[in-house]
Amino acid sequence: DVKVTQSSRYLVKRTGEKVFLECVQDMDHENMFWYRQDPGLGLRLIYFSYDVKMKEKGDIPEGYSVSREKKERFSLILESASTNQTSMYLCASGTGGVTEAFFGQGTRLTVV
Amino acid sequence: RKEVEQDPGPFNVPEGATVAFNCTYSNSASQSFFWYRQDCRKEPKLLMSVYSSGNEDGRFTAQLNRASQYISLLIRDSKLSDSATYLCVVLNTDKLIFGTGTRLQVFP
Numbered sequence: 001d002v003k004v005t006q007s008s009r010y011l012v013k014r015t016g017e018k019v020f021l022e023c024v025q026d027m028d029h030e031n032m033f034w035y036r037q038d039p040g041l042g043l044r045l046i047y048f049s050y051d052v053k054m055k056e057k058g059d060i061p062e063g064y065s066v067s068r069e070k071k072e073r074f075s076l077i078l079e080s081a082s083t084n085q086t087s088m089y090l091c092a093s094g095t096g097g098v099t100e101a102f103f104g105q106g107t108r109l110t111v112v
Numbered sequence: 113r114k115e116v117e118q119d120p121g122p123f124n125v126p127e128g129a130t131v132a133f134n135c136t137y138s139n140s141a142s143q144s145f146f147w148y149r150q151d152c153r154k155e156p157k158l159l160m161s162v163y164s165s166g167n168e169d170g171r172f173t174a175q176l177n178r179a180s181q182y183i184s185l186l187i188r189d190s191k192l193s194d195s196a197t198y199l200c201v202v203l204n205t206d207k208l209i210f211g212t213g214t215r216l217q218v219f220p
Contacts (some may be wrong), residue, residue, distance in 0.1 A: 031206060040120075042212030043156070043199070050206055058207065090155060092208070100146075101208050103155035 003027075006091050006104035013111050019078040021107050023091030031094045032074035033101065034058075034066065036087040043090065049074055081111045113138055118200050118211035125218055129190045133214045135183045135200030144203035145176055147185050149196045150213065156199055159185075190218045 007022035025032065031050050035043040035058075045058030047066040055066050063085060067075045074093075078085055088108050094101040118135045125131050137145075145162035160167065162174040162183050173186040183200055195218045200211040 033208065035210070040212065043210035045207060045209070048207060056207075094208075100158045100161075103157070105155055 004091060004093050004102050004104040006089075006107050008107050009105060011107055011109045013078075013081050013109065015082060015111055017078075017081045017111075019081050019109065019111075021076040021078075021089055021091075021109070023074045023076070023093075023104055024072050025074075025093035025102070026072065027093065027102070028071065029093035029095055029102075030071075031101075032068065033092040033094075034064075034074065034076045035090045035092065036060070036085075037090055037106075038087050046076065081109075083111050085109065086111045114211075115139060115204070115209045116200055116202050116211040118214050120212055120214060122215040122217050125190050125216070127190055127192060127218055127220055129218075130186065130188045131190055131216065132187075133185045133198055133200075133216075135185075135211055135214075137181050137183070137200075137202045137209075139202070139204050140178075140181060142202045142204050145183050146201040146203075146208075147172075147174055147183075148199040148201055148210075150199055151196050156210075159198070187216075190216075192218050192220065194218050 033048040049068045091104040092101040147159040148156040150156040197213040
């Protein structure tokens with residue numbers, strides 16, 4: 001069974017803090033993605049990576065950065081958390097060509 | 113204009129009903145198409161891929177119309193367990209783009 005694991009289910013952080021969201025997959029997938037999901041807006045792509053040390057901006061990269069030092073791990077970094085970054089964050093992985101994307105269980109981040 | 117558009121619903125249908133969802137996409141170069149299902153407070157999971165010739169998986173039938181740039185999902189003989197949000201997904205150059213989802217509620 002494919003497993004995509006996100007480090008936390010729930011997280012509460014203060015405005016201005018640096019926040020790290022970690023994602024690990026165990027299927028040797030080339031592609032990894034970070035999305036945020038908000039009511040009425042659906043899933044929006046923040047960043048994705050198709051190889052180690054490679055990253056591409058998605059539709060809403062502002063305020064975020066990513067790191068992929070190892071194939072199985074893709075980290076999302078909020079450099080200085082703000083209240084408008086309160087959201088559900090979902091990590092996904094997939095093979096090259098992306099015939100299917102597998103999601104982690106999500107991290108519900110609240111910035112106060 | 114959004115890249116992938118869906119009617120948000122909700123669609124409220126009785127058990128046994130047939131229900132259809134449509135989705136339109138804006139990029140004619142999109143390569144692949146999928147329907148995902150998301151249960152409340154859970155992560156999305158692949159329901160089925162959508163092929164040009166149309167494909168069926170049990171009670172579920174997916175269709176793709178490239179000329180009109182729309183995708184459909186038909187659910188026959190609805191079950192209570194089909195209640196969920198159905199997400200239309202399009203692959204554009206290694207980017208998976210999601211619609212906002214259509215909520216289905218099946219009642220007894």
